[in-house]
Amino acid sequence: MRRPIAVTLLIVAGLVSGNVTTDRLQAQTGTVLYENARLIPGDGSPAIERSALLVEGGRIARVGRAGALAAPANCVRVDLAGKTLMPALIATHVHPGFQRGLTYVAANYTRDTVMADLSRALYFGVSTVQSMGIEPGEVLFQIRDDQRAGRAAGARLLVAGRGIGAPNAGPGGATYAGMAYEITTEAEARRSVAELAARKVDVVKIWVDDRNARAPKLSAPLYRAVIDEAHQRGLRVIAHVFYHTDAVDLVDAGIDAFAHLVRDVEMDDALVAAIVRKGVVVMGNLTTPMRPTHAGLPPWLTSGDPMMALLAASVPAPVIERMQAYFARRDPRQVEGARQRYGILQRSLAKLNRAGAKIVLGADTGLEDHVFGFAEHLELQAMVEAGLSPSQGIVAATSRGAEFLRLADTGSLTAGKRADFLVLDANPLDDITNTRRIARVFINGGAIDRQAIAARK
Numbered sequence: 001m002r003r004p005i006a007v008t009l010l011i012v013a014g015l016v017s018g019n020v021t022t023d024r025l026q027a028q029t030g031t032v033l034y035e036n037a038r039l040i041p042g043d044g045s046p047a048i049e050r051s052a053l054l055v056e057g058g059r060i061a062r063v064g065r066a067g068a069l070a071a072p073a074n075c076v077r078v079d080l081a082g083k084t085l086m087p088a089l090i091a092t093h094v095h096p097g098f099q100r101g102l103t104y105v106a107a108n109y110t111r112d113t114v115m116a117d118l119s120r121a122l123y124f125g126v127s128t129v130q131s132m133g134i135e136p137g138e139v140l141f142q143i144r145d146d147q148r149a150g151r152a153a154g155a156r157l158l159v160a161g162r163g164i165g166a167p168n169a170g171p172g173g174a175t176y177a178g179m180a181y182e183i184t185t186e187a188e189a190r191r192s193v194a195e196l197a198a199r200k201v202d203v204v205k206i207w208v209d210d211r212n213a214r215a216p217k218l219s220a221p222l223y224r225a226v227i228d229e230a231h232q233r234g235l236r237v238i239a240h241v242f243y244h245t246d247a248v249d250l251v252d253a254g255i256d257a258f259a260h261l262v263r264d265v266e267m268d269d270a271l272v273a274a275i276v277r278k279g280v281v282v283m284g285n286l287t288t289p290m291r292p293t294h295a296g297l298p299p300w301l302t303s304g305d306p307m308m309a310l311l312a313a314s315v316p317a318p319v320i321e322r323m324q325a326y327f328a329r330r331d332p333r334q335v336e337g338a339r340q341r342y343g344i345l346q347r348s349l350a351k352l353n354r355a356g357a358k359i360v361l362g363a364d365t366g367l368e369d370h371v372f373g374f375a376e377h378l379e380l381q382a383m384v385e386a387g388l389s390p391s392q393g394i395v396a397a398t399s400r401g402a403e404f405l406r407l408a409d410t411g412s413l414t415a416g417k418r419a420d421f422l423v424l425d426a427n428p429l430d431d432i433t434n435t436r437r438i439a440r441v442f443i444n445g446g447a448i449d450r451q452a453i454a455a456r457k
């Protein structure tokens with residue numbers, strides 16, 4: 001057996017100038033044949049048990065069976081027998097920049113904090129993240145520009161800008177005060193969208209929620225104006241939603257995606273059918289409501305667990321200790337209530353999946369102690385526990401996410417795509433938590449220097 005070759009790639013990690021981390025990521029320029037691994041394409045087609053993956057100049061040139069794939073005689077060959085390859089994960093709902101160590105405040109929102117989140121995402125095998133509103137200032141726009149110009153690394157960042165809600169009924173939490181547009185007229189709705197369009201946001205985020213009766217919701221005439229204005233400008237609108245009745249009207253109004261499932265009741269058949277018929281994309285966003293369903297420390301936060309190994313390597317110890325401390329002294333009545341509410345979400349997601357709805361992985365990553373990368377792997381597990389097959393979960397977390405984000409160049413291990421993939425030590429089709437057994441992460445054909453990322457935790 002040939003020894004795996006340390007491919008000469010390509011991250012010059014940790015170039016720090018002033019307080020700006022500028023990891024430089026270059027595409028792999030050579031030609032490499034990865035042989036003998038199990039390969040999960042990520043588009044729903046069956047795994048190839050002894051595969052061959054030919055990467056040229058950072059792109060996938062060909063995929064097939066080991067020994068049956070035409071490859072240039074002079075290419076580098078890497079034997080990956082016993083490993084599993086799958087596309088890198090795509091996270092469609094994140095909020096970078098707020099947590100630094102144990103603090104979670106608006107003042108943390110700097111380039112350094114955001115880049116630390118994006119680097120941690122890469123460490124966990126997440127290639128791409130869609131920020132979902134509450135993005136103050138210029139930071140995310142600058143990072144997106146720099147990434148496109150090859151001047152910054154980290155997971156590829158897409159932005160939504162500030163997002164739009166009714167006064168005091170946008171993003172929950174004092175940390176986010178004043179960050180979203182707060183609109184009360186249709187003219188303001190259209191002006192907000194025009195401003196976001198001028199910034200070339202990737203999506204428009206709206207909040208339709210009364211925040212537990214704290215404030216009047218964004219009204220139907222206003223969100224309809226947002227959707228109309230956005231569509232005229234070629235932008236999609238994604239709704240934070242809570243109530244079933246709002247979801248029904250949002251689908252009718254032409255909403256493109258839901259950033260959450262409805263949380264008051266299980267989705268009824270008519271709503272599910274409308275979502276499927278109109279091609280509305282849905283995120284399960286299960287992991288934050290799943291947390292309080294645990295009466296004690298869950299497996300992924302115990303030592304020896306693969307998730308815990310990833311956390312221990314890349315997240316400061318006090319944060320992990322606080323994540324664990326949450327599960328001490330849980331009130332059984334609160335646990336029971338949380339399980340009832342969570343069951344609603346699980347049943348809705350299962351229903352959507354059976355009906356053939358377009359489900360993507362979105363986990364509200366970046367909320368306090370819901371750290372980048374960790375949240376995605378946990379969400380994938382939660383989606384499978386709710387009823388998706390491991391293969392369906394992987395599709396949602398890879399090719400479907402890329403399609404939703406309009407990224408034609410990534411998301412599956414098929415010819416022509418960027419070579420963005422994970423090398424796993426175990427098969428996630430057997431057990432979805434095996435996505436955490438990460439041996440290596442490749443982006444654009446280049447191996448990510450995960451140890452360098454971990455060293456900066």
Ligand SMILES: [Zn+2]
Nearest residue numbers: 093095132364
């Ligand atoms: Zn969110």
